[in-house]
Amino acid sequence: MKIMISAEGPELTVRVGHRFGTSPYLIIVDTQTMAFEAVSNPAADNQKGGAGVTAVVLAIGRDVDAVLTGYCSPMATRYLTENGIEVVTGISATVADTVEQYKKRELYDAGGAAGKINPGKTQVDRSALAQALKSSTRQFAGLLPILMAVILSIGLFTTFISEEILSVILAGNPGIDTFLGACLGSIFAGNPINSYVIGGALLEYGVSLFAVTAFMTAWVAVGLVQLPAEIAALGKKFALVRNAVSFVMSLLIAVLTVTFLNYFTV
Structure with a gap:
């Protein structure tokens, strides 16, 4: 299984990126072999909107099975789930820990409590919504x-x-x-x-x-x-x-x- 994780850097030791669309890197991990590829996000510096589209296209084009991130907009989530890609949000751990938690079907939500994966579920970023x-x-x-x-x-x-x-x-x-x-x-x-x-x-x-x-x-x-x-x-x-x-x-x-x-x- 291949999963894509938004990341602050190109290594598995970095923390998961807060936003799927504007994270500096998108790391694709093979959960069976733990082989990974760090893809530089071309829309990382995009602050005018539409950055999520680029990340969604990358995820679909790389044929990943799931996207793990801190926050994913409702529109990006819809496109991903419509293409059969599971979306998990509210993650703040390192990339390596996130992969292990995903493999065990256990991830930490934004509040710090252990919980199960909820495909397609996104948490509302109120400040982003207001903006x-x-x-x-x-x-x-x-x-x-x-x-x-x-x-x-x-x-x-x-x-x-x-x-x-x-x-x-x-x-x-x-x-x-x-x-x-x-x-x-x-x-x-x-x-x-x-x-x-x-x-x-x-x-x-x-x-x-x-x-x-x-x-x-x-x-x-x-x-x-x-x-x-x-x-x-x-x-x-x-x-x-x-x-x-x-x-x-x-x-x-x-x-x-x-x-x-x-x-x-x-």
């Missing part, structure tokens, strides 16, 4: 002005660009219509149901199915109007790449959809 709530509140407050601007932009677009105008623009070459449909769908935003209603009306006006399909797909997947909010929340690089890929995919989906429809209706 997370404060951080989330500040982030939401920072996004409010951007969200208000997004709502205003959506209202302006839906008011001044009618379905009749769209039907005039999207009439002609299927290739150009597909591209223009994706462009317009990228600009518009709102509930996907609205795109179905507009798409149905456009078909009645004689707009090609290529354009309507691209329009509806881009409406859902691409969001130029919401781009400032997405950049603020998820980062500029991610937002730009995701929207660019989604735009290209909306073109491909439109072509494939119409092609398959024509094939099966022949």
Whole structure:
């Protein structure tokens, strides 16, 4: 059996790291042979959140059976347990002692009393929880002005660009219509149901199915109007790449959809 233990150093004599995601080292131990490998945690200095994801990926990638640590966030615990990895928290002994206690199915909890392993159980770090709530509140407050601007932009677009105008623009070459449909769908935003209603009306006006399909797909997947909010929340690089890929995919989906429809209706 292989177990992963968060550690303050690369040796078995060091103490177990307090936090799974930001411990300096993650030591993988074979409980049968006691052979071990100390892996430097690349997210050890990450204080901005998301460090647990790196540690979770390492644990899953190394195919360990259990993770032993001082504290593991609820989200990281969920991902680990969903992948069949046992999670044991509240440990403050040395790595070597922890391995022996685990092999005997006895570990010390945070209060110092001997107890049995409880897979998937985490202890709530109240200070970390309070900090997370404060951080989330500040982030939401920072996004409010951007969200208000997004709502205003959506209202302006839906008011001044009618379905009749769209039907005039999207009439002609299927290739150009597909591209223009994706462009317009990228600009518009709102509930996907609205795109179905507009798409149905456009078909009645004689707009090609290529354009309507691209329009509806881009409406859902691409969001130029919401781009400032997405950049603020998820980062500029991610937002730009995701929207660019989604735009290209909306073109491909439109072509494939119409092609398959024509094939099966022949």
